[in-house]
Amino acid sequence: MRASLLGMYLVQAVAFGAKRLAQRRGLALRSTAYDALTKELREVARLEEVSGILSYDEQCFMSEGSAASRAAQKEALAGVIHEKRTSARMAEVIDAARGLKLDDARENANVRDAIEGFDVESRKSKDLAEREARLESECFVAWKKAREASDYPAYAPILQDMFALKREVAATTRPDVCAAGEPYDGALDAFERGMTASRLDAIFAKTREGLEPLLKAVLAKKRDAPDVDALPPALAFDHPGWKGSVEKQAELSKKVAADLGFDFTKGRFDVSTHPFTGGACPTDVRITTRYSDGNWLEGFAGTVHEVGHALYEQGRAGDAVGDGLPVSKALSMGTHESQSLLWERMVLQSKAFWEYAAPLFHEAFPHTKEASPEDFYRAINRVQPGLIRVEADELSYPFHVFLRYDVERALFAGELDVATIPQQWNAYMKERLDVDVPDDASGVLQDIHWSFGAVGYFPSYTLGAIMAAQIFAAAEDALPDLSDQIRRGEFAPLREWLRTEIHEVGSTYASPDDLLRAVTGDGIDPAPFLDYLTAKYGELYGL
Amino acid sequence: MRASLLGMYLVQAVAFGAKRLAQRRGLALRSTAYDALTKELREVARLEEVSGILSYDEQCFMSEGSAASRAAQKEALAGVIHEKRTSARMAEVIDAARGLKLDDARENANVRDAIEGFDVESRKSKDLAEREARLESECFVAWKKAREASDYPAYAPILQDMFALKREVAATTRPDVCAAGEPYDGALDAFERGMTASRLDAIFAKTREGLEPLLKAVLAKKRDAPDVDALPPALAFDHPGWKGSVEKQAELSKKVAADLGFDFTKGRFDVSTHPFTGGACPTDVRITTRYSDGNWLEGFAGTVHEVGHALYEQGRAGDAVGDGLPVSKALSMGTHESQSLLWERMVLQSKAFWEYAAPLFHEAFPHTKEASPEDFYRAINRVQPGLIRVEADELSYPFHVFLRYDVERALFAGELDVATIPQQWNAYMKERLDVDVPDDASGVLQDIHWSFGAVGYFPSYTLGAIMAAQIFAAAEDALPDLSDQIRRGEFAPLREWLRTEIHEVGSTYASPDDLLRAVTGDGIDPAPFLDYLTAKYGELYGL
Known part of the structure; x- marks a missing residue:
């Protein structure tokens, strides 16, 4: 088909100048191969998409x-998808697209990612893809049961199988990445393009270096002045005003999700x-x-966190170049997390947000009327190291990630016995956060990720936090009125700016570094994150 | 693979007698081809199954x-499924299975239905399968909108497209059936194996003949003695005791679904x-x-109706011969409906059932305490011709089906302009049931079926009613204590009998007639249905 079209243009070319011919040949190549x-x-x-449902x-x-x-x-x-992704027909169109250079950067990104995805996927046999899908499903069910019963030993063998399988997947699908660094790099690459353990070591070291003294100072302050972040009684979790509040919480959360811009006509919101x-x-x-x-x-x-993710997804490009194609996809898990964390931390956890949200709480939960926007702001920004990652404050959260990063990297390298994880886990929690882990349900079993095969994913949470701080700083430059807009519950300007700068851009750039350079002028850099935390918690804790 | 195994057996055969060789060759053929x-x-x-989700x-x-x-x-x-169903590999294994005769009747049924299904499916091009899937989805959305607005004209064009497409599907996939009778037979055959319009004419004529005088007599009685089926005030729909009752109705329905035997650990129950x-x-x-x-x-x-369907589905054979294979499937839509109607009519609408259910209502809705089991029984068996098929009583229901049967058969034959359906619809409702249709939402737009492509489906409802009466009579013979069991809320014996006789049997037999002959001694026959209605409504209305 491509050859015959090209032939036709060559015949027509007799009537055209040489330059025109070259243009038309390019067009023909593009239109057919692309x-x-x-x-x-x-x-x-x-x-x-069916698989997502x-x-x-x-x-x-x-x-x-x-x-x-x-x-x-x-x-x-999964078998069918793998077959389609690696079919003879796919190989044919991929090979025809190799070396194709188009004028449009987004079309080029489609070609680039299609080839990269094909190369990774075609290295995975149908058998391996099917084993992976089956183990992920079984492991998830096993995790749910084990977590309910806080029975880690019942879960450990299948977790071991999961890591063995993921090592096999990484080695098979990303041999170059694994060979250049370590096998775990192959797992990282699946979530965070081009990220390696050695580079993460550097980013995380700088982050840890900045965080440790800050966290230490805050905790010292809390010891010396226990009332420094005391909650007003109305906002304490055991205030009787919260009894039976689940339904109203759900209502309020839905209202705020809609205000932030979640489109309920194109999605759902469940529990x-x-x-x-x-x-x-x-x-x-x-x-x-x-x-x-x-x-x-x-x-x-x-809710605000997931709405941040959802806005990225709902904002993906739906035009002819984007719809159903790689360029419309989120750039990386860390980039995705930057969007959820930007809304959760830079918006929800800001003073301005509570000028908007406190009155909503006052209306839904009358007992909170005694709490001012400042009270809510302080309540939602308490530093309180605890057991559960998803409940962690901004300062201790990275330590939860560092722990998981250490564990999965060692497990991946085969340097760790799966049976000893709880011990290592609990020791780390004690040493770094001074937290005692009472049972595995609130320890190693708390996270869903490994159970459905997301090994190498956790670092993206802290990469996302770092990127969120960088991106929000750029948004503040672009939208001088941003803080007042948030105060008034006007989230459209920020959302539209993110849509243009991040969501619709999708995977146009080849890496988060490139995207951040385009949006902020710099690659991934913990400095703005550390500056933000130091300023905020310095003020909150009077350091 | 098959050839080499066969060769191995031929070599071994030197050491065996001729008869033994023949047996082994059969076994080898079976085990490989099957x-x-x-x-x-x-x-x-x-x-x-994914498509079902x-x-x-x-x-x-x-x-x-x-x-x-x-x-x-x-x-x-749908495209992928069609590809798989008609792939070269499938054609190969189907061809290898043609003429295969196995000792096990259920394995033979797998082979029979696989070949039949393949022949039907392979006549459908990928393009046609995809057009069908797309139109069904779009038509469903259009129907939902049109029904909300009672705007039939907005829906008529896509309905016309649907019938045109279904005619194309029938003619393409079942050319012999269509040629032997009429194109509509090809649509019927998809839901009711071997059923034809001419045979339906005969069954429905006999049914109509028996029903018309009975319905006439009941309606005359209601005119002469309007109080003959008056509801006790507590059971009237406008009694204030029902205000805000939806949640409690849902609770009660769930309880009864569980009592009947719906397995909530292997399914869901939604709205x-x-x-x-x-x-x-x-x-x-x-x-x-x-x-x-x-x-x-x-x-x-x-709820009881759908639980009847669900018990059939949950009772399907899950053994090695059945799991994921044709023999485990429901025999036909009419057979499926026989199961829902058996539970709805022979159980829920029986006197015995209300000895069990009335106390549950008394507890959930205290205002009903003044209503006796007999009151509930009479309330649920009132003959009251109305607009809506799914709300129709047992006597008028078949007329709703006869109407839809006439319309779809004529539309299918191209003998009816889609624009004139509401007129024909409303005239029939007036003539046969003395019902005025106020708008199309309660007329031609009430049913979902055509909108998702189920053309030729409606006759199965009345075939199911006829079969339900036949099957329940057989169950009464087999379980002499049945009525008392129902009275006590013990539904396991009936459910297990159905499981053995119908559910697990699945598609072992080639037609509903064969199944009914095995279970009841007779093929499809309206006589027991008419006897049951005549006795029941004769007593209720003192005819």
Whole structure:
């Protein structure tokens, strides 16, 4: 087809000048090779979207007795997707696209990522893809059970299988990455393009260096002046005003999600054990949170966090160059997390936000009328090292990530016995955060990630926090009125700026570093993150 | 693979007698051809199960703005399923299985239905399959909108497209059936194996003949003695005791669903506009119903009806011969409906059932304490011709079906202008049931079926009613204590009898006639249905 079209243009060329011929030949190459490629990519994308609905259903709706049949269904679908991704036809259109240079940067990104994805995927056998899908499903069910019973030993063997399989996947699909550094780099690369353990060591070392004295100073202050961050009684989790508040919390969270800009006509908002953002595509984005009677903060902050993810997803490019194609996808997990954390930390945890939100709480929960916006601000920014990563404050959160990073890197390298993880876990929590872990349910079993195969994912949380601080600083430069807008509950300007600068841009750039350079002038750099924390907590704790 | 195994057996045969050789050759043929076939069938089955989850999500969970992307996803999945069903590999294993005769009747049924399904499916091009999936999705969305606005003209063009497409599908996939009778037979055959319009004419004529005088007599009695079926005030839909009762209705319905034997660990129970049974497979069966404040009967009876369907699905054979294979599937839509109607009519609408259920209502809705089991029994068996098929009583229901049968058969034959349907519809409702249709939402737009492509489906409802009466009579013979068991809320004996006689049997037999002959001694025959109605309503209305 491509050859014959090209022939036609060559024949016509007799009537045209040489330059015109060259243009037309380029156009013909582009329109045939590129169009053939995107047609195949879109078909795969639709099937991946189906897989997204299946996963959401599994976590939000499916009954436990359906787990075995669901595993078989996911295996079959994963098999088909793998077949399509690596089919002879796909190989043909990929090979035809190799070396293709187009005028449009976004079209070029489609080609670049399609080839990269194909090369990674085609190294994975159908058998390996199916084993992976099945183990992820079974491991998730096992984790849910083990967590309920706080029974880590029941879970350890399948967790070991998971790491062994992920090592196999990394070595098979990213041999160069693994060979250049260490096997774990292959796992990292799946979530954070081009990131390596050695580079992470450097970024995390600088972050830790800045954080340790700050956290130490805050904790010392808390010891010396225990009332420094005392909650007003109305905001204490055990205030009777929060009894039976789950339904109203859900209502309020939905209202705020809508105000921030979550489009309910193109998504859902449900409840699940571990809050997450899922769904199929930009027109079907689904988020979850969880509520409890006492902790009024968890469900609300969780909502804002997931809305941050969802805005990225709903904002992905839906034009002809983007729809169903790689360039519309989120750039990396860290970039995704930068969006959720920007809304959670730079917005929700700002003083300005509570000028808008405190009156909403006053209305929904009349007992909070005695709490001022400043009280809410202080309540939501208390430094209080604890057991649970997703509940952690900004200062101690990175330490949860450092722990998981150490564990998964060592497990991956085969340098750690899966049976000893709880011991290592609990020792680290004691040493770094002075926290005693009472049981594995609140320790090593708390996170869903490893159970569904997300090994190498945790570092992205702290990379996201670092990037969020960088991006928000750029937004403040671009929107001088930003703080007042937030105060008035006007989130559209920030959201639209992010849409233009980040969401629609998707994977146009080749790495988070490139994106950040375009948006902020610098690559990934912990300095703005550390500056922000130092200024904020310095003021809050009078350091 | 098959050839080399066969060769091995031929070599070994030197050491065996001729008879033994023949046996072993049969075994080798069986184990290779049959196993290769079932492997392919199971892979397709898992993908069809995925499609079931997608449909359930679309009707219960998905937001409206996701419709376009969902249509594309369904199209991609349907394309893949069609590819798999008609692949070169499938053709190979199907051809190898042609003429295969196995000792086991259920294995033979797998082979029979696999070949039949392949022949039907392979006549459908990928393009046609994708157009079908896309139109079904779009038409469903259009129907939902049109029904809300009672705007039939907005819906008529896409309905016309649907019938045109279904005619194309029938003519393409079942050319022999269409040629032997009429094109509509090809549509019928998709839901009711071997059923034809001419045979339906005969069954429906006999049914109509028996029903018309009975319905006439009941309506005459109601005119002469308007109080003959007056509701006790507590059971009237406008009794204030039903205000705000939806939540309690849902609770009660869940309790009864569990008592009847719906396995909540292998399924879900939700709310949707049009109640239905869906899901993926026997271990993931999902049902819906709908509740309203006033009409306490609708949600409750709808629950029992869908539980009847669900028990069939949850009872399907999950052994090695059945799991993921054709023999485990429901025999036909009419057979499926026989199961829902058996529970709805022979159980829920019996006197015995209300000895069990009235106390549950008394407890949940204290104002009903003045209503006796007999009052409930009479309330749920009032003959009251109305607009809505799913709310119709047993006597007028068949006329709703006859109307739809006439319309779809004529539309299919191209003998009816889609624009004139409301007129024909409303005239029939007036003539046969003395009902005035105030708007199309309560007329031609009330049913979901055509909108998602179920053309030729409606006759199965009345076939199911006829079969339910036949099957229940056989159950009464087999379980002499049945009525007392129902009175005590012991539904396990009936459920287990059905499981053995119908559910696990699945598609072992080639037609509903064969199944009914095995279970009751006779093929499909309206006589027991008419006897049952005549006796029951004769007593209720003192005829």
